[in-house]
Amino acid sequence: MIVVANEKGGSGKSTVAMHVAIALIKRGLRAATVDLDSRQRSLSRTIENRQAWAGRVGRNLEIPGHICFDGQIDYPSAAGHVTADQVLADTIETLMPTYDCIVIDTPGHDGGPMRQAHALADLLITPLNDSFVNLDALGSFDAETLGVTGLGHYAATVDEARGRRIAAGRQPADWIVLRNRLSMTASRNKRQVDAGLRALSAALGFRYVEGLAERVVYREFFLRGLTALDDLDEATIGARPTMSHVTARQEVEQLLAALNLEGTTGLSAPAEERARDAA
Ligand SMILES: Nc1ncnc2c1ncn2[C@@H]1O[C@H](COP(=O)(O)OP(=O)(O)OP(=O)(O)O)[C@@H](O)[C@H]1O
Ligand SMILES: [Mg+2]
Numbered sequence: 001m002i003v004v005a006n007e008k009g010g011s012g013k014s015t016v017a018m019h020v021a022i023a024l025i026k027r028g029l030r031a032a033t034v035d036l037d038s039r040q041r042s043l044s045r046t047i048e049n050r051q052a053w054a055g056r057v058g059r060n061l062e063i064p065g066h067i068c069f070d071g072q073i074d075y076p077s078a079a080g081h082v083t084a085d086q087v088l089a090d091t092i093e094t095l096m097p098t099y100d101c102i103v104i105d106t107p108g109h110d111g112g113p114m115r116q117a118h119a120l121a122d123l124l125i126t127p128l129n130d131s132f133v134n135l136d137a138l139g140s141f142d143a144e145t146l147g148v149t150g151l152g153h154y155a156a157t158v159d160e161a162r163g164r165r166i167a168a169g170r171q172p173a174d175w176i177v178l179r180n181r182l183s184m185t186a187s188r189n190k191r192q193v194d195a196g197l198r199a200l201s202a203a204l205g206f207r208y209v210e211g212l213a214e215r216v217v218y219r220e221f222f223l224r225g226l227t228a229l230d231d232l233d234e235a236t237i238g239a240r241p242t243m244s245h246v247t248a249r250q251e252v253e254q255l256l257a258a259l260n261l262e263g264t265t266g267l268s269a270p271a272e273e274r275a276r277d278a279a
Contacts, residue, residue: 001092001174002261004105007154008137009108012127012180012211014042015218017105020125022227023256024101025062032065032099034091036114042222050225059236061225065099067091069113085116110157118161121173125259126154126182127211130193133221138177139200147193147200149159155204176259177201178211195199205211208256211253217244228252 004017017033024031035043047066054061069088095102104121106114118124128134132141136155141147151159162172177197183190201208212218223226224238228248232241 001120002101002123002125003106003117004103004125004127005106005118006126006128007108007110007130007157008134008139011108011129012135012218013108014046014105015212015221016125016127016178016180017043017103018046018225019080019227019229020253020256020259020261021064021103022062024103024261025064026229027261029100030065030098032067032095033119034095034102034104035066035068036088036111036117037071038068040107040202041068043105046225047222048225053224053226053238057121057235057238059116059231061236065095065104067095073129084112088113088116089120091190096212101175104261110153115157115161118158118173119164121161122171123261124158124173124175126158126175126177126206128177128184128197129181130179130190132193133200134190135193135196135200138204139196141196146196148203151204157202158204162170173176173205174260175206176209177206178209178255178258180211181214182211207258209255211255212248215244215248217248218244 002020004013005021006013006186010162014037021031022032033043033047035041037043042064047063050061051063054063069091104117106117126138126149128138137143138152140150140152142149148242158173158175161173165172177200179193179197197208200206217228226237228245229252230236232245232249234240237245
């Protein structure tokens with residue numbers, strides 16, 4: 001169970017969720033995706049666009065099994081929220097026998113199913129834009145010394161979910177925070193956010209990894225449902241591949257290595273061992 005989340009909009013959750021899901025399929029795993037952002041549906045739209053693009057260019061692009069979970073619409077009352085949590089847990093349960101791994105994309109705000117997803121996560125990935133405004137969701141800092149002064153609202157959500165897992169006798173999620181949309185040039189802000197994340201990493205117990213640079217190619221992918229991991233030929237991407245595609249592919253591969261998907265998904269286990277576990 002891989003959950004991509006942050007209580008902050010536009011940090012790259014759907015982009016990262018899509019890349020992780022496609023990476024897992026390309027590594028030979030059966031991956032499903034669940035979109036909990038039933039209003040915006042960015043991940044669902046990306047997958048629909050990928051299906052349409054694959055048909056148009058006659059390429060066999062990997063498509064995850066996909067569910068868009070509509071907790072807000074189907075369970076609007078307070079009692080309904082409890083039902084929505086249960087229905088989400090049941091939905092995941094029904095996906096389990098068919099898929100090796102499930103990637104859940106969440107909305108950038110608090111809510112029942114979003115919290116429930118945190119409690120289900122084996123691996124929690126939090127993309128973060130490169131500023132102290134974004135860092136505030138995780139922790140607050142002294143304006144002069146930049147020492148950590150408090151816990152952010154999203155860090156509290158993660159803490160609560162990890163507590164729920166421990167209470168249920170399960171391992172808490174392996175939590176990874178990655179920086180997204182990094183500028184290519186050095187700046188004081190960039191260095192200070194780096195230092196802030198290092199300090200928070202120790203205090204909150206997450207692994208902090210280098211993420212993705214700001215690159216226009218990530219924005220261009222949406223309409224065709226593409227990722228930086230797809231074949232870099234003109235027919236597949238519908239344009240001449242550029243250096244930007246190549247560099248994006250390299251940094252996504254580096255990110256995937258840092259995520260240790262192999263450890264989380266049992267991908268490194270021999271095939272017969274995985275089959276035995278699945279049985
Ligand atoms: N590294 C990047 N470089 C350039 N653009 C990026 C990068 N990562 C994401 N984007 C763009 O930023 C926008 C927001 O990204 P995305 O939809 O993945 O964020 P999100 O956290 O899922 O947002 P929301 O909270 O609204 O669901 C999109 O237009 C996406 O293409
Ligand atoms: Mg999103």
